[in-house]
Amino acid sequence: MKSTISRRRLLQKAAAVGGAALAVPGPNAQGQSSRPAAPGRRFRGWVCRGTGPGRTTLQELTLRPIGGRQVVVRTEATNLCYSNASDVLGLPGMFGGPMAQMPLIQGHGGVGVVEAVGPDVRRVQVGDRVCVSGTPQCGNCYQCLRGRADMCQFLGRQGPNDLVPIAEMGDGTPVYASSHIGGLAELMVTFEEWIVPVFTKASAVELGMVCSCVSVAGLGTATSQTLAAVAPGSTAAIVGCGPLGLSAVQGARIAGASKIIAIDPVRARRELALKVGATHALDPNVEGDKLVAKVREMTSTPNNRLWSGGRDSGGLLGGSGADFVIEGVGADRAKPKVEAGPDPTGVLPMRQAYEMCAPGGHVITTSLPAGTISFPAVFFAIGGRTHHAGQAGGANPMRDIPRFVAMLDAGQYDAKALATRVVPIERMLEAYEEVVYRTTVTAIMTA
Ligand SMILES: [Zn+2]
Numbered sequence: 001m002k003s004t005i006s007r008r009r010l011l012q013k014a015a016a017v018g019g020a021a022l023a024v025p026g027p028n029a030q031g032q033s034s035r036p037a038a039p040g041r042r043f044r045g046w047v048c049r050g051t052g053p054g055r056t057t058l059q060e061l062t063l064r065p066i067g068g069r070q071v072v073v074r075t076e077a078t079n080l081c082y083s084n085a086s087d088v089l090g091l092p093g094m095f096g097g098p099m100a101q102m103p104l105i106q107g108h109g110g111v112g113v114v115e116a117v118g119p120d121v122r123r124v125q126v127g128d129r130v131c132v133s134g135t136p137q138c139g140n141c142y143q144c145l146r147g148r149a150d151m152c153q154f155l156g157r158q159g160p161n162d163l164v165p166i167a168e169m170g171d172g173t174p175v176y177a178s179s180h181i182g183g184l185a186e187l188m189v190t191f192e193e194w195i196v197p198v199f200t201k202a203s204a205v206e207l208g209m210v211c212s213c214v215s216v217a218g219l220g221t222a223t224s225q226t227l228a229a230v231a232p233g234s235t236a237a238i239v240g241c242g243p244l245g246l247s248a249v250q251g252a253r254i255a256g257a258s259k260i261i262a263i264d265p266v267r268a269r270r271e272l273a274l275k276v277g278a279t280h281a282l283d284p285n286v287e288g289d290k291l292v293a294k295v296r297e298m299t300s301t302p303n304n305r306l307w308s309g310g311r312d313s314g315g316l317l318g319g320s321g322a323d324f325v326i327e328g329v330g331a332d333r334a335k336p337k338v339e340a341g342p343d344p345t346g347v348l349p350m351r352q353a354y355e356m357c358a359p360g361g362h363v364i365t366t367s368l369p370a371g372t373i374s375f376p377a378v379f380f381a382i383g384g385r386t387h388h389a390g391q392a393g394g395a396n397p398m399r400d401i402p403r404f405v406a407m408l409d410a411g412q413y414d415a416k417a418l419a420t421r422v423v424p425i426e427r428m429l430e431a432y433e434e435v436v437y438r439t440t441v442t443a444i445m446t447a
């Protein structure tokens with residue numbers, strides 16, 4: 001069927017969805033019928049505004065009409081990501097600037113059921129169960145086309161001028177969805193670039209866990225082909241066993257690593273790592289400055305005869321070390337109420353991660369440390385360690401998230417073990433306190 005393009009219609013659509021980069025309408029090649037959300041649909045959402053503790057309150061909201069490529073998702077579950085804790089709880093280090101005064105629903109991910117789609121949406125239909133991915137994937141930008149969907153250029157379109165009002169408060173004040181997601185609410189209003197359909201009967205909590213930014217990043221580092229997928233029979237060290245590291249441990253197990261060394265200061269997390277797939281666990285506080293040497297010793301091969309395919313730990317650059325090192329520590333947003341690590345900035349563990357890697361091996365970093373890192377230059381220049389830096393562990397949402405859900409459905413990925421706290425929407429704040437003080441591995445909010 002031939003479609004007529006009217007400039008006026010395009011402009012109307014652009015106005016409906018705001019933000020220039022996101023508002024470009026596309027043809028509806030699939031003949032997808034749109035169904036507007038019920039006008040005036042009411043829902044509850046946690047809205048952040050201002051500074052300091054108390055900036056986040058549960059509000060009764062009214063949905064605004066949608067258009068273009070917008071998608072309304074009825075939230076089933078959202079992971080309470082550690083990286084969002086400062087903004088939600090109003091802790092020092094929260095994102096300042098003009099965003100602080102915008103009424104914003106935090107939460108950069110979630111799972112749920114599509115309730116309404118704009119007229120240009122092709123990826124999903126009303127009634128589909130979906131992951132609202134922390135990382136968008138447009139499929140058309142330079143990064144998506146070069147195979148780096150984790151760097152999709154839409155990821156950078158989340159500033160104050162890119163966000164569009166998705167709802168309003170009782171007094172008419174417009175409310176925006178952080179990251180175009182706003183997972184801490186009963187409804188998420190996003191764009192189809194952030195949506196991944198998932199066909200599964202998994203429970204809301206387990207699906208919310210495996211589709212969370214942290215699980216996707218952890219499984220991505222270990223099993224996605226984008227960065228450096230762990231090879232069967234290889235040795236792996238996972239530095240930091242929060243929900244991301246514990247997902248990387250599981251990814252390394254699923255990928256068939258022969259030795260998986262989990263490193264974390266928190267005893268409960270080391271124990272959980274052993275339960276979900278680690279073969280060994282180390283406490284960085286106990287090992288101190290011997291940590292790297294310890295990992296090298298543990299990853300030495302039984303064969304050190306160099307004429308027979310062996311390797312040893314001698315020589316200028318050292319022969320042993322883990323074949324794959326996955327780092328997921330980052331800076332503390334608050335002082336933990338459990339065992340603290342050796343460096344609250346997260347820089348030391350990142351440096352150790354690099355140094356414990358074998359020559360010819362791969363280091364994959366995922367965290368948000370604070371400060372500057374330095375290495376001996378020769379070691380860095382010719383030591384043979386390849387560093388992979390990726391967003392979301394390099395995961396390509398449309399390709400990898402359905403695969404991660406399949407791992408859950410096949411019983412390979414243990415989501416339940418990681419969701420150590422599950423709360424209804426009303427109790428989101430108390431669960432976030434547990435997340436930021438690390439007394440729980442992570443928490444899932446159900447709506
Ligand atoms: Zn996150």
Ligand SMILES: [Zn+2]
Binds near residue numbers: 136141143149153
């Ligand atoms: Zn893209």
